[in-house]
Amino acid sequence: MQENTKGLYAAFKAKDVRFDGRLFVGISSTGIYCRPVCRARQPKAENCTFFRTAAAAEQAGYRPCLLCRPELAPGSAITDATANLVCRAARMLERNCGSGQKLREIAERLGCTDRHLRRAFTAEYHVSPVQYLQTCRLLLAKSLLTDTNLSVLEVAMAAGFGSLRRFNDLFKIRYQLTPTALRKRQLGGRAHNEEITLMLGYRPPYIWDKMLKFLSGRAIRGIEVIKNDEYLRTVQLKNAEGKQFCGWVRVGNRPAENALSVTVSESLLPVLSEVLARIKNLFDLYCEPNAVYETLKVMNDLRPGAGVLGTRVPGCFNTFETSVRAVLGQQVTVKAASTLAARFVAAYGSQIQTGIEGLTHSFPAPEKILALGENITERLGKLGIISARANTIYQLAVILAGAKLDFEFCGDPEEEIQKLQAVRGIGSWTAQYIAMRTMSWPDAFLATDVGIKKALPGYTAKELQLLSEEWCPWRSYATVNLWNIL
Secondary structure (H helix, E strand, O other): OOOHHHHHHHHHOOOHHHEEEEEEEEEEOOEEOOOOOOOOOOOOHHEEEEEEEHHHHHHHEEEEEEOOOOOHHOOOOOOOOOOOOHHHHHHHHOOOOOOOHHHOOOHHHOOOHHHHHHHHHHHHHHHHHHHHHHHHHHHHHHHHHHHHOOOHHHHHHHHOOHHHHHHHHHHHHHOOOHHHHHHOOOOOOOOOEEEEEEEEOOOOOOOOOHHHHHHHHHHOOOOEEEOOOEEEEEHHHHHHOOEEEEEEEEEEEEEHHHHHEEEEEHHHHHHHHHHHHHHHOOOOOOHHHHHHHHHOHHHHOOOOOOOOOOOOOOOOHHHHHHHHHHHHOOOOOOOHHHHHHHHHHHOOOEEEOOOOOOOEEEOOOOOHHHOOOHHHHHHHHHHEEEEHHHHHHHHHHHHHOOOOOOOOOOOOOOHHHHHOOOOOOOOHHHHHHHHHHHHHOOOOOOOHHHHHHHHOOOOOHHHHHHHHHHHOOHHHHHHHHHHOOO
């Protein structure tokens, strides 16, 4: 990544947050690598080497800075989701770094061979997928060693290392100190209790109050709670072996640190990397707000305040949950849909003991809804869910349980949207909404949405669709901006 080195050094010198997570700086005089926002003494330009990923910096022999902590750097956004195989593979490696999933399995899910994936990945990031995966595990372990009081063995297992010896050996080779030595360098002790708190970085600004307002309005009773300017929810996940883990997570904003604080119940430690990946998706931590705003600021010509720097698209934590919630929200108010969702959870969700008021259930899995069989309309009808929507929910359970659609890592969201619209009861609005929230599709647009029509009165749906072309490829952000000004 040495093209335009002068410009990259200028960004590093300016501590430009727009480059955070998009490049890393290896410093030959110290042997460490930093984020471009690092506040340490500025090195000379001739001592700096620039890398696109932390993995590339580590393969070149650099150790992570203990001050700016590269493990907290935000990820990169997918601006061309139809073609960016490597970016999707990198996110899958991050999500599954604690599970031991094989590269062949990841390649199969992405629709390519592991040989092609290795070749494309190395060409793009200058490291192999295995090397990238090792760095993901090491940086997760470093974060756990720094921010928690978990034992070194617990850290090794949570980060996906098969053995403590393997973890210690690789940590010492890469970072030139042992995990125990790193922990001793950190100031202050941390009480060992039943929760773990980590930090996830983002690129500022982040309009946190708007995100919480959106989630609060759609919170499902028993599953989600918003209080004290924080988001809390229940979690039920399976690991690679199919073992189920239950617990809870709490997310708050740390604007001074450009990061979210994520507190996880210790019961979720075996699926920690999966939980963190889902939080990143839910709170849109891969977003590059300045790039989005450069395109959407023209919205202010239509209506002042329509284009706002720092707007995020609410993602999802559970694809089936969000998809069902979208179906229940068809042609009813947000409040009415929340009431139906709460009844659905109370009837078919599993009870979870969290010790937190309001967090009592997990959302029912697709397999549980499939088990209702032909009785689906009668069962859900008792909850006030009409037969058409009950049948649509059943079909969603079929395609998700059978992996007939890939909501989270699909190569072509527009193709998946077409498949969704083939399901009876799912029209353009529902398909676009599901794509926007579950597929991280940045270019969804809901031209027939009542809220958008209220925000921009006087336009037909067809005219709004044509108008939105100017906002590509960030129409999902345009949609949220328009909802926010109502």
